[in-house]
């Protein structure tokens with residue numbers, strides 16, 4: 064469920080860090096300010112932290128540097144291998160946003176960067192419901208991900224990508240499960256979270272959702 068992209072991530076793992084540092088012109092703007100964005104998310108997280116879709120552990124490393132306890136979940140074997148080399152202090156387990164090992168610890172922050180869009184709408188709702196139940200009082204879901212302000216903006220980004228000849232990006236924007244801001248906001252509110260959204264670059268937003276007392 065939601066892990067149909069895993070083969071792609073196994074293949075991408077060895078060059079992933081080059082992509083996020085801007086080496087691929089097609090995805091340069093998607094990852095514009097990557098390091099600063101991840102630092103902002105790390106600074107907001109409160110230990111113990113549960114992280115989904117850790118990839119090559121770039122966010123994980125920042126939280127570990129802040130002496131936080133981090134449990135990571137990552138479905139791609141190749142991404143996990145690199146994460147374990149780069150960040151041996153974090154426990155990174157096989158799993159995904161919905162299926163992951165049972166944790167015998169309180170969780171105060173559930174974080175993820177550039178990964179939640181791999182779930183379709185129904186899966187997103189299922190995952191967030193589970194997180195509401197798992198989080199301690201006042202715990203937070205804190206995500207960074209691409210989302211669209213509205214349909215016009217989505218179309219504008221697709222048109223721009225096509226005009227620049229960025230056909231892979233245009234296809235991603237069409238086909239992956241990037242949500243509209245209003246729909247995602249409603250989903251969080253219906254599940255009982257307070258939620259806020261902050262744009263970080265042309266594509267990525269910081270999503271911070273707090274469970275009440």
Ligand SMILES: C[S@@+](CC[C@H](N)C(=O)[O-])C[C@H]1O[C@@H](n2cnc3c(N)ncnc32)[C@H](O)[C@@H]1O
Nearest residue numbers: 065066072116117118139159160176177178181
């Ligand atoms: C674009 S990378 C982001 C990696 C890292 N979080 C970062 O900010 O650089 C997306 C990651 O999500 C993982 N992923 C894909 N489907 C997933 C799912 N259903 N549940 C959890 N992680 C998933 C991929 O294997 C990959 O490591």
